[in-house]
Structures are given as C-alpha cells and as structure tokens.
Amino acid sequence: MTTPEISRASFDSVMAPVYAPSAMVPVRALGSRVWDEHGKEYIDLTSGIAVTALGHAHPELVDVLTKQATQLWHAGNIFTNYPVLRLATRLTEATFADLAFFANSGAEANEAALKLARRVAHDRFGPAAKNKIVAFTQSFHGRTLFTVSAGGQPKYSEGFGSLPGDIVHLPFNNVEAALDEIDADTCAVIVEPVQGEGGVIPASCEFLQFLRSACTTHDALLIFDEVQTGIGRTGALFAYMSFGVTPDILTAAKALGNGFPIGAMLTTADIGKHFSVGTHGSTHGGNPLAAAVADRVVEMVNTAHVLEGVRDRSASMFASLRSINSRTGMFRELRGSGLLIGAELSDSYRGRSKEIMTAALDEGVMLLNAGPHVLRFAPALNIPYECIDEAFDRLETALHRLKGAKASAPTPVESQ
Numbered sequence: 001m002t003t004p005e006i007s008r009a010s011f012d013s014v015m016a017p018v019y020a021p022s023a024m025v026p027v028r029a030l031g032s033r034v035w036d037e038h039g040k041e042y043i044d045l046t047s048g049i050a051v052t053a054l055g056h057a058h059p060e061l062v063d064v065l066t067k068q069a070t071q072l073w074h075a076g077n078i079f080t081n082y083p084v085l086r087l088a089t090r091l092t093e094a095t096f097a098d099l100a101f102f103a104n105s106g107a108e109a110n111e112a113a114l115k116l117a118r119r120v121a122h123d124r125f126g127p128a129a130k131n132k133i134v135a136f137t138q139s140f141h142g143r144t145l146f147t148v149s150a151g152g153q154p155k156y157s158e159g160f161g162s163l164p165g166d167i168v169h170l171p172f173n174n175v176e177a178a179l180d181e182i183d184a185d186t187c188a189v190i191v192e193p194v195q196g197e198g199g200v201i202p203a204s205c206e207f208l209q210f211l212r213s214a215c216t217t218h219d220a221l222l223i224f225d226e227v228q229t230g231i232g233r234t235g236a237l238f239a240y241m242s243f244g245v246t247p248d249i250l251t252a253a254k255a256l257g258n259g260f261p262i263g264a265m266l267t268t269a270d271i272g273k274h275f276s277v278g279t280h281g282s283t284h285g286g287n288p289l290a291a292a293v294a295d296r297v298v299e300m301v302n303t304a305h306v307l308e309g310v311r312d313r314s315a316s317m318f319a320s321l322r323s324i325n326s327r328t329g330m331f332r333e334l335r336g337s338g339l340l341i342g343a344e345l346s347d348s349y350r351g352r353s354k355e356i357m358t359a360a361l362d363e364g365v366m367l368l369n370a371g372p373h374v375l376r377f378a379p380a381l382n383i384p385y386e387c388i389d390e391a392f393d394r395l396e397t398a399l400h401r402l403k404g405a406k407a408s409a410p411t412p413v414e415s416q
Ligand SMILES: *Cc1c(COP(=O)(O)O)cnc(C)c1O
Pocket: 104, 105, 106, 107, 108, 110, 140, 141, 142, 143, 192, 196, 197, 225, 226, 227, 228, 229, 253, 254
C-alpha cells in the first residue's frame, strides 16, 4: 500500500462527503487556542460545537484519562465499572433524576429517550394507544432515523425511506399551537430549552411551563434535549434549572466528555424502570474511559466558580458584540443564554454566515454558525477574558475587511 499524501485535499477522496470542512486543519490545541500544521494560532470560539467546555487538553482531564487508560478501557455491559457508577451517582445527585443510561452521542441519548417514552406509554396504556411524539420545527435532536424524524428540519430526513411515524412538529415558543396538539394520544414532548442548531433561539419560560403542565395533564413525558445546553453552557449545570421547569427525561452529550464521546439519558426511577433488562443497550455506552472523564468534567463544571464565570463571560461577550455592532451594523439581533450566543445577521449580510466564518478564520478566530443567517458563539466555559477580547478584535478586523470587499453571492450553509 502506498502512503497517500495527507492534506485537506485527501478529504474529498477518502471521506464520505457529508461534511465540507474548512481548509485549515487543526493539529494541536491547548485551552482556548488551536494551532494548524503551519503553526498559525487561532482562538477557539466553537469548542468543537459546544463540546470542549473546559478547553482543550485540560491537564486534570488528561490525567484522569491517561490514568484510566492504564487500568481498564472496556469490559462491556455484562460487567459494570466504578467510573460509570461514580458518574451516574454524581449526575443523579446533581439533578432531578434517579437513573442514568449511557450512550456515545447525543443522537443515541435522544434515541433512548424517545424509545423509553414509547415504552412507558405502551406499558401504562396498552399497545399503540398513545404513540404521538410532539416536537418543534427547527429543532435538532441527532441523525439516527428516529431522532432525525423528531428533528424539525425536513431536509435532514428526506430521501431515507419510510420514517418512524406519529411525530408532529409544532412552531417553537407557540403556546397556542401546543395547546391543541398535546392531548391524550401524546406520549412525549421533546424540546431544546435553547434551540442550538436551529438558530440559537431560547425557549420562553412561559412556553416551557406550558409544556410541563400540558404533559402532566395528559400523562405525557416531557423530554429536555440538553445535548447542547447541558453541562454549564447556559450558566446552570442544566438549563432546566434556570428555567425552573423540571423534565421527566433529560439528555446530555456534547460537553459531558469534553471531547471524549459520551451521551447520557437521565430520568426518574418510576419512568426508567420501564427499560427492563434487555430492552435497550449499547456496547460502548458507559465505557470506563468515557465515564472517568465525564465524572471529572461534571465535578469541575458544577461549581459556583465555573457557573458564575459563564454568566460573567456571557455579559462580557454580549457587551463586545453590541459594541462591534455599533461600529459595523452587521447584526440585527443578539440572543442566547450563557455561552451559547447567536448573532443574527442584518439584512445586507443575510445568508453570509459561512463567508464570515471563513473571514474570521483568516484572522485567527474559529466561529460557528447556526444556519445561514446566524453566527454562533460557544467558547469554552473557562475561556480566559483576554482570549475573548483578542478574539473580538480579530473578528472585528475580519468584519471590516468583509465590509470593504465587494459583496459576494450568499454561500449555502453547511450543516454539522
Ligand atoms: C448536537 C446535538 C444533538 C446530536 O448529538 P450527536 O452527538 O451529534 O449525536 C442532539 N441534540 C442537540 C440539541 C444537539 O445540539
């Protein structure tokens, strides 16, 4: 076998073309800074899509991971392991939940949540009596066939054959629409407390409270997809805590392993017991390596210091964005919660989020978008303040450069 030349160009010949990664290839990272193969340095305002919440290569996490690697990597779920028991104990003590199920991704955590909800309805009310799942347009719940069907963006589920049925999509933040649709046939309502991929749109407190009471009235389960909002992202360990609305099932993933893949579904004993032995599972789910890292991540994030730090940094980022906007006029709205911030582009820049990301990258800032019209900021929760300032200086340079350049045609958005 010949050794192929490895570069970004290799991507198109050896990788299934579901992504269109940028030309820059990161090779090393520390904290909130990343370097490419040429030694160019970038400030990371993406944390790998809200994943590396404690920054890259955090020494304590490197230590936990490497120690666990010398002890036990994997034994499978025919045995249990101490890291997973510690993690489940920590998560259930810190939340409304009594029981945890572990998977490897957000999609799998949501798949488990939706399957469990159907199972609970089946056990309590009989087969097919209560199958309806209520979800919301523009929501994102993952890429398995069930979760992509629950997600509210038809373009992600089109062309994949017959989809799981009995799922309805309602407009987000609309109590009126939900009032008619959440009824005796409903087994679950799945919602993101802040829609992430859909444009960084926070739910209103009133909306979530309404969903809670409608679910209670109609014996439906309320599922909060906190895959993006969980683990400190909004300034609380989980967003439900700051909304004061408690779900029946909660899912987490992205930041849970700080880059080591793991997903979790949390629920009460009364609900969780319907997943009896053999009804669901995962080979790698709750693997000791992932669980050891996640246990330390939750321990480190769930402190007043880190969570207050998120709220402080959030205020500072909103202030910087407002001030950039006063000079560039590029944003029509700034919104979000904690360190999940969306900047919706003003009319003359609509559709150009991808172009702005590329311009920012040239200046040394890694940014995300949430659709073609919204820039998304999701830095590490512990990003140093001087990194924030430097990143916004660089971003402003990029924006002024873009403003100076002739407007180009809008680029179609790439999804994650
Ligand atoms: C990213 C995301 C998912 C999917 O997580 P994967 O780990 O990519 O499967 C599900 N829900 C929300 C809200 C997300 O942001």
